[in-house]
Amino acid sequence: MDVVLSQIVKRFGPLAANDDVTMRFAPGTIHGLLGENGAGKSTLMRVLCGVLAPDGGEVVVNGRACPGLTPEGAGALGIGMLSQDPLDFPPLPVWENFALGGGPVLSRSQAKARLAAVCARMGFVLPPDAPVSRLTVAERQQLELARLFDRDVRLLILDEPTTGISPAQKEALFGVLRAFVADGERVVALVTHKLAEAKELCDTVSVLRQGRLVGSFAAPLSTTAILGAMFGAEAACAVGAVPPRPAPVVGGEALLRVTDAVIADEKIVLQPLSVAIRPGEIVGLAGISGGGQEAFLRGLAGIAPVVAGSLAVAGRELAGKPATRFLNAAVHYLPASRLEEGLFPGLTLLDHVRLAFPERRAEARAIFAERCVGRFRLTNLPEAKAARLSGGNQQRLLLSLVPDDTRLLLADNPTRGLDAASIAQIWDHFRERAAAGAAVVFFSEDLDELLAHAGRVLVFFNRALVADLKAGIFDAACVGDLMTGRTVPGQAVA
Amino acid sequence: MTGRTSSLARAGFSLALALCVTLAIVAAAGAPPLTTLAVMLDGGLGSGQAVLRTLSALVPLLLCGAALCVTFAANLWNIGVEGQITLGAVCCVWFLRDLGLAGLVPPFLAVPGALAASMVGGAAWALLSGVLRTHGRVHEIFSGLGLNFVAMGVSLWLILGPWKRPGMASMSGTEPLPAALWLPALGGRPMSLWGLILAVAAFVLVAWVLNRTFFGLTLSAVRQNAMAAERLGLRPKRRMLAAMALGGALAGLAGGVLVAGLYHRLIPSISGNYGYTAIMAVLLASGSLRFLPLACLFFAVLTVGSIQLPLALSLDSSLAGVVQGVLVLTLFAARRLWPAGNTGSTGGTRNRGSAA
Amino acid sequence: MSLDYLTALIAAVLFAAAPLILAALGETISERAGVINLSLDGTVLFAAMVAFAAARATDNPWLGLAAGGLAGAGIAAVLGVFGLLLGASELAVGFVLTLFCRELAYFMGHGQARQPGPDLGALNLPFLSDLPLFGPAIFRQSPVVLLSLVAVGLVWFFLMRTRAGLVVRAVGEAPAAAVARGLAVTRTQFLCCLAGGALGGLAGGLYSLSVKPGWGHPQGCEGAGWIALAIVIFGGWKPVRVALGALFFAAIQVAGIALQDVLPGLSGTLFQIAPFPVMILTLLVVNLRRSAAFREAARRVPLLGRLVPRTAGGAPGAIVGALDKGF
Numbered sequence A: 001m002d003v004v005l006s007q008i009v010k011r012f013g014p015l016a017a018n019d020d021v022t023m024r025f026a027p028g029t030i031h032g033l034l035g036e037n038g039a040g041k042s043t044l045m046r047v048l049c050g051v052l053a054p055d056g057g058e059v060v061v062n063g064r065a066c067p068g069l070t071p072e073g074a075g076a077l078g079i080g081m082l083s084q085d086p087l088d089f090p091p092l093p094v095w096e097n098f099a100l101g102g103g104p105v106l107s108r109s110q111a112k113a114r115l116a117a118v119c120a121r122m123g124f125v126l127p128p129d130a131p132v133s134r135l136t137v138a139e140r141q142q143l144e145l146a147r148l149f150d151r152d153v154r155l156l157i158l159d160e161p162t163t164g165i166s167p168a169q170k171e172a173l174f175g176v177l178r179a180f181v182a183d184g185e186r187v188v189a190l191v192t193h194k195l196a197e198a199k200e201l202c203d204t205v206s207v208l209r210q211g212r213l214v215g216s217f218a219a220p221l222s223t224t225a226i227l228g229a230m231f232g233a234e235a236a237c238a239v240g241a242v243p244p245r246p247a248p249v250v251g252g253e254a255l256l257r258v259t260d261a262v263i264a265d266e267k268i269v270l271q272p273l274s275v276a277i278r279p280g281e282i283v284g285l286a287g288i289s290g291g292g293q294e295a296f297l298r299g300l301a302g303i304a305p306v307v308a309g310s311l312a313v314a315g316r317e318l319a320g321k322p323a324t325r326f327l328n329a330a331v332h333y334l335p336a337s338r339l340e341e342g343l344f345p346g347l348t349l350l351d352h353v354r355l356a357f358p359e360r361r362a363e364a365r366a367i368f369a370e371r372c373v374g375r376f377r378l379t380n381l382p383e384a385k386a387a388r389l390s391g392g393n394q395q396r397l398l399l400s401l402v403p404d405d406t407r408l409l410l411a412d413n414p415t416r417g418l419d420a421a422s423i424a425q426i427w428d429h430f431r432e433r434a435a436a437g438a439a440v441v442f443f444s445e446d447l448d449e450l451l452a453h454a455g456r457v458l459v460f461f462n463r464a465l466v467a468d469l470k471a472g473i474f475d476a477a478c479v480g481d482l483m484t485g486r487t488v489p490g491q492a493v494a
Numbered sequence B: 001m002t003g004r005t006s007s008l009a010r011a012g013f014s015l016a017l018a019l020c021v022t023l024a025i026v027a028a029a030g031a032p033p034l035t036t037l038a039v040m041l042d043g044g045l046g047s048g049q050a051v052l053r054t055l056s057a058l059v060p061l062l063l064c065g066a067a068l069c070v071t072f073a074a075n076l077w078n079i080g081v082e083g084q085i086t087l088g089a090v091c092c093v094w095f096l097r098d099l100g101l102a103g104l105v106p107p108f109l110a111v112p113g114a115l116a117a118s119m120v121g122g123a124a125w126a127l128l129s130g131v132l133r134t135h136g137r138v139h140e141i142f143s144g145l146g147l148n149f150v151a152m153g154v155s156l157w158l159i160l161g162p163w164k165r166p167g168m169a170s171m172s173g174t175e176p177l178p179a180a181l182w183l184p185a186l187g188g189r190p191m192s193l194w195g196l197i198l199a200v201a202a203f204v205l206v207a208w209v210l211n212r213t214f215f216g217l218t219l220s221a222v223r224q225n226a227m228a229a230e231r232l233g234l235r236p237k238r239r240m241l242a243a244m245a246l247g248g249a250l251a252g253l254a255g256g257v258l259v260a261g262l263y264h265r266l267i268p269s270i271s272g273n274y275g276y277t278a279i280m281a282v283l284l285a286s287g288s289l290r291f292l293p294l295a296c297l298f299f300a301v302l303t304v305g306s307i308q309l310p311l312a313l314s315l316d317s318s319l320a321g322v323v324q325g326v327l328v329l330t331l332f333a334a335r336r337l338w339p340a341g342n343t344g345s346t347g348g349t350r351n352r353g354s355a356a
Numbered sequence C: 001m002s003l004d005y006l007t008a009l010i011a012a013v014l015f016a017a018a019p020l021i022l023a024a025l026g027e028t029i030s031e032r033a034g035v036i037n038l039s040l041d042g043t044v045l046f047a048a049m050v051a052f053a054a055a056r057a058t059d060n061p062w063l064g065l066a067a068g069g070l071a072g073a074g075i076a077a078v079l080g081v082f083g084l085l086l087g088a089s090e091l092a093v094g095f096v097l098t099l100f101c102r103e104l105a106y107f108m109g110h111g112q113a114r115q116p117g118p119d120l121g122a123l124n125l126p127f128l129s130d131l132p133l134f135g136p137a138i139f140r141q142s143p144v145v146l147l148s149l150v151a152v153g154l155v156w157f158f159l160m161r162t163r164a165g166l167v168v169r170a171v172g173e174a175p176a177a178a179v180a181r182g183l184a185v186t187r188t189q190f191l192c193c194l195a196g197g198a199l200g201g202l203a204g205g206l207y208s209l210s211v212k213p214g215w216g217h218p219q220g221c222e223g224a225g226w227i228a229l230a231i232v233i234f235g236g237w238k239p240v241r242v243a244l245g246a247l248f249f250a251a252i253q254v255a256g257i258a259l260q261d262v263l264p265g266l267s268g269t270l271f272q273i274a275p276f277p278v279m280i281l282t283l284l285v286v287n288l289r290r291s292a293a294f295r296e297a298a299r300r301v302p303l304l305g306r307l308v309p310r311t312a313g314g315a316p317g318a319i320v321g322a323l324d325k326g327f
Helices: A041-048 A071-077 A094-099 A108-122 A137-150 A167-181 A195-201 A223-231 A233-240 A293-301 A323-328 A338-342 A349-356 A358-375 A391-401 A420-435 A447-453 A476-483 B002-028 B033-045 B048-073 B081-101 B107-136 B140-160 B193-212 B214-224 B226-231 B236-263 B274-284 B292-306 B309-313 B319-337 C003-032 C040-058 C061-085 C090-112 C134-139 C143-161 C163-173 C175-180 C185-211 C224-234 C239-262 C268-273 C275-289 C292-300
Strands: A003-012 A015-025 A030-034 A056-061 A079-082 A155-159 A187-192 A204-209 A212-218 A256-263 A273-277 A282-286 A306-313 A331-334 A408-412 A439-443 A456-461 A464-470
Touching (some): A003 A041, A015 A041, A015 A056, A030 A041, A030 A167, A030 A195, A041 A079, A041 A155, A041 A187, A071 A079, A079 A137, A094 A137, A094 C163, A108 A137, A137 A167, A167 A187, A195 A223, A204 A223, A256 A293, A273 A464, A282 A420, A282 A476, A293 A331, A293 A408, A293 A456, A323 A331, A331 A391, A338 A391, A338 B226, A349 A391, A349 B214, A408 A420, A456 A476, B002 B033, B002 B319, B033 B048, B033 B292, B033 B309, B033 B319, B048 B081, B048 B193, B048 B214, B048 B236, B048 B292, B081 B140, B081 B236, B107 B140, B140 C224, B140 C268, B140 C275, B193 B236, B226 B236, B274 B292, B274 C090, B292 B319, B319 C061, B319 C090, C003 C040, C003 C134, C003 C163, C003 C224, C040 C090, C040 C185, C061 C185, C134 C143, C143 C163, C143 C239, C163 C185, C175 C185, C224 C275, C239 C268, C239 C275, C268 C275
Parallel strands (some): A015 A212, A030 A204, A079 A155, A155 A187, A282 A439, A282 A456, A331 A408, A408 A439
Antiparallel strands (some): A003 A015, A003 A056, A256 A273, A256 A306, A456 A464
């Protein structure tokens, strides 16, 4: 299958998400689409599979232009997409998800037979009657792949497929993709922001920056050239620089002491766990979806109740106390979905300052100028509505609302969806906080990022804390194995 | 000022469309459409007496509208306004009967005390629904609606049971209270100036609280994002309960004014649909405090005017509700067809999945 | 308690439950597709008036019932146009519609009030009606009971065992995913909204043509739609459990009437309102049972563990939290 995107333009209001992009997906290749968050990769792929209608340009499949492409039309042509968050129906069982394949709905017997056939061919193990909500992210990906393979998809698009899966699962996925294109006819389009993945897997790579195609490369791929294209020549070296790894903190009184605590979140209840965190530490939480690391973070924040055992911050017992007591103990939490959980979309930035510092609300303007603009370089007007902020500015606003005397800062995926400059700023800020004596605990779905910035890693698997690793003794493979339960911890626990 | 012209155009369109639909409905019911409308307008505005009746219907509508603004500000569907009015009325009658008549309170305190009691009653009834929401996860639409029926049952039970008229229980209500325990009326007419003053004062108070105070800001924070409010330590549950209590107190006051200023006794369904009409008025004003008094006034004219229909044309008086419903629906349609600046709060409530 | 009395009680409960079952099933279909139809109470009342008027005009109660169903679908169509096509808030429109339909029913039905009219009569199927206990209660009684029980089976089969039902459930669980798989989301939701409204309309017809025959101000079925809405939550959006919930509420109503004979001192109005506090209490119990706090308590007190719902259950994905969004 030979697909050409020709001079695609897609605008959202004044913003051009894709501006005159042309690229070819040649048969039998794995084609990487690289770029920062917000570069326009996902938009381009949605145009390709008919979810978005382009404002200009056309999609040409096997030499024929396809105007007015719809998701059904793209499906009929053999174009299928595995999106970043699995687009499936969690409460429905596996076979029902499979039956809703995109074409005519299959009957129960048909669906089960064909699912079994595809699984046997690809080496997947998927229980047909289990609800999809019980599957891991990797299994949900496999289910989506099985559905697409069953429909004989010719062009397979994958959007950031390695987020939330372990290195070993990643290798398995890459093997499947290589086998998929081995017939020299089918095509894979891999959307990613990770250069290492593209280098490992792709035959050709296109780089997008700010909606425009800024470079195309064929294997062997050169790191510096691609980085230069992704970030602009001058920024490449800054981004490429390895941040200073924080040294592990030893000795001193613990700031946070968790003893045999049972944390019960809405969906999951964690096994009893004990851990102590000292001031100045930057602790990363590793785990795959359902491992319990998010629940742990919410438990530390007082959002998920600690129903047994003890949780003390600076000697103050907080287990079972309401979230306001955690705030009073200078514990603050940065949610992953910033606009949905952290901000008030219709209120102005100034109102956010007033609400966050109620006792100093008369001086809100001064606080805004000093903290938001001065310290966090927020570029918006104080009268702007929070809904208008970009992802990076949302995180800047949230950070500027966290008081200076915070002792325990908790962050769930603090850099998700941000551009490189914002990401660098956030890690710098966390290091400053830690140097000033606060402890930072964060979770990131991106294992490489997590290992680069954490001075200590707590690994979660199957609702339990399975390993507590100090800096220097962990690497991606060992943490990946721990968080998917491939190795049983023993000697690793400090 | 495109915003103003477009909102005027929308209002004009919805009024015209609503008029057409209403005329069609009236014609379908086999009545002369234009005569019917004329009778309604005449009944609501045609004479001095009619205007006074309209004003006295405006009082509970304004109070309930203000009550609903407070609760909508905290994203609560206070459907239980009817019940809160009823409970306010019950508490007011209780205070006047059992304390005022018995001489347990000095005469000059009887009526203010009774109004205070009605506010407490309404607030308590609203808090019941609020606590069910914040601590029992029962949505206030269901609890409010259920409690409306319960409040009606309570008032019926009192009228037919413990508070029945000497000798006979009657659906016409309890024994009327002596004139000393009434809100002073306006020259002997069925209209109390004090009620109107109270309603306007309550309305101004609510506008001030919502727009000018920190409490108002926290309420809109809770409406926008309860989870974020929780993260900032704003205690959204307490704010919701406070909004519920304030709203309930205002609705209860409406019940108190109905007793002390108009009926002077407890009658069955004393809330007289004012609660539901006020919800319609708030929806018509799309939650804007500026347009709410106008919407309330218009609905008061309709409500009072329709009382003439059974006598004049032997039609059911529920035509008022029909017109109100049609008007709100056509306004919804107009607002979606020509979206203007400040429709953000009403906007599409959920992502329907296209191009997520 | 004699067998005859028990049979009579069962018959009375089934009879009172029939319209509730239909209304709640209709709302179940609608909500399973992701559309909350808050206009149900007004729909039932308005359809009751239409059904009665049509039955009088044609002198055929079955035609009247069909007219009621059509009226219900018509109101649902208004909701669909506003909510699905114009993108207005379903909740606000539904609520306005419920108030509007109530007033419209009384206005248009003014001429029908306290008039005699046809009703659906009674079945008497040979052999079947001689079965013990349930025979007379189902087959020697108003056809509405049989109708409602058949509807439970049909709706269950449709939603759980047909491909169209699978599409409905998929659309209601995750509209975005359904779009990505090429399912016609808006069309499915609109059709389900119509079907749900039609069932609500039939429920209204059952009231005015059989269960609370005739038309008046107030009609005896006021508030029934709200009870049906609560029953859907109570039944966890599952057709069979929803029907059981309707039977439970009907049993409360019947018990109220039966107790009235035993305790004449208590006023009849109190029994009329009894379902509403029960509605609030059941919602309280159902929701608390699903809460994390209760699950935790159940972990420590094994006896409570039996009460924890086995499946996560809960609302279809598309309407989770919809009620909390305001308007």
